[in-house]
Amino acid sequence: MNQNKVALKNFTEEELKEFMKTIGEKSFRGSQIYSWIYKGAKSFDDMNNIPKSLRDKLDEVSYIGNLEIELKLESKKDGTKKYLFLLNDENIIETVMMDYESRVTVCISNQVGCRMGCKFCASTIDGLLRNLEPWEILDQIIKIQEDTGKRVSNLVLMGSGEPLDNFENTKKFLKLVNDKNGLNIGYRHITLSTCGIAPKMRELADLEIPINLALSLHSPYDDKRQEIMPVAKAYPVKDIIDACKYYIKKTNRRVTFEYSLIKGVNDSEKDAEAICKLVKGILCHVNLIPINNVEERDFERPDKSYIYKFRDVLEKNNIPATVRISMGSDIGGACGQLRRKHK
Template sequence: MYDEKVVLKNLTENEMKEFLVSIGEKKFRGGQIFSWVYRGIKDFDEMNNIPKSLRAKLSESSIIGNIDVELRLESKVDNTKKYLFLLNDGSIIETVAMIYDSRVTVCVSNQVGCRMGCRFCASTIDGLYRNLEPWEILDQVLKVQEDLGMRVSNVVMMGSGEPLDNYENSVQFLKLVNEENGLNIGYRHITLSTCGVVDKIYDLADLQLPINLAISFHSPFDEERKKIMPVANKFSIRDILKSCRYFIEKTGRRITFEYSLIKGVNDSENEASEIVKLLRGMLCHVNLIPINPVDERDFEKPSKEYINKFKDYLDKNNIPVTIRNSMGADISGACGQLRRKFKNTDGTV
């Protein structure tokens, strides 16, 4: 896509220094250039402490890597902002910024589309177009930070796409966003959400990065889960829970189980009772999410009474649980909703 040029935003600071050495330059120049990249520059000529000859060499061998804001919407009901970003190949992706007092959380996408097929999610309706590169995930955070004029403190990988289906690029992004002289966002302030790609959960655990892992659960019964989430045909609930316990053992981090409540599908006491049996004694937390209706699906949100009843059952059985407030509902806040209104079938504008 980039004629074999190195994308500077794909590189950690050490990798940047190694790249400069590889093109015949001093290692310290890598630190200078790394710093410029994180100041949001768009052109090599903005690097005013870098010799003109080196800037010319960089323009021949590399690109900085920038995505563009195509659309920005602001919620009238809460401090949520939603962005459509235009990528270099014409694809578009969504990013959401949620502002809580002085804390900014950015929800990033990691794929154009998704092939997981979860029935409640708009991102997956047209399938997967392509994976995002690490810099394309990173630049969502940088561009939001620049637009808001506020430091991003937290990142959630809960936008369009399955992070563990784009494993290598997602891991590189985690390293990039944690770089001390870059965004310097601590691993404990980063959450990766997966529908349960078990083999990659083990791989991630072995890296021992102290991030937060969230599992899209949505049913405690394998056969019912298969109807909602096709990935359940490959990975059973038992396998997922085993991999989660391994992750806890390796990282010491609590697992969050994301549970979208769907009226008449997974919101009965039968499901709540089974969740208690499965999760009792595990270092975990259940996040109940009243489902966001999607035009192309016929799922409905349960009543407030049913939602509270489900929560109370888990509470009284000592399963830590909260109800996630839906944010950005007036600006198509759910994953993939806004993008579908603006894109062609190949994911482009």
């Protein structure tokens, strides 16, 4: 593909109207094309109320931006679907759809791979290849809606990649996905998960958009957290907790602390008591995640008795806590199992 061409799916409606003016066209054409994009147009020839001369011009300077479904897997356990999407550069990203009775949630990827290095996560195994553009993040949702015929109501930015390491593209994606004439997914139905890049957490807070923030905590102790998550060497626990407090102050939204339970590493009652002291008085919720199998890693999930004992310590200290139900583990679609591939 010509690198000088622009992806129209990267534009808001207003930006598309302005783009039309830059190529010598009337701005209202931008609204028409924007409408076609969200009706699922795959090529300019699908846009039958656009003059052929303009379609030809658009073909010279732009492309719509379409991912291809390379493979779709469905869990025999719980019906979770995992999509492997083929990018224009032959790389493959993974996206998961969870169909609950009350909502359809999609877990989207933000980067091709990841450079954060978390020891329990498959996404980091081959490192980071590149950031996804806003349209590549957005189109995961569009293609799943087209494939299933179901409206996606909730989003979690918890697939491959660290959203705050791709901050500008994530910011633009959030604007696009919320647009009332686009997918119109409400900010309160979007959760962004971060491993704790404290300065970017503050920048996100300053945007004052009321999305939900989930922090991957995984240990209350700096030394142990650094063993599990190399990024913690740059951002100590105190810094990320302060950033969470700042986020709550700016957005008035509760923060979720994600805590992957690893057998013999961070699953003791002492760890649970330390978590209670750390988050006491913070508007928060703790989501306990028994780790899922990743074949290249040797971490194991704790026995159920340890998992629920850990939760009970939190609840006795008035810290709201839940144990995440693992979905899609038989198709490599559960938390920590998504990874990058190449065709």
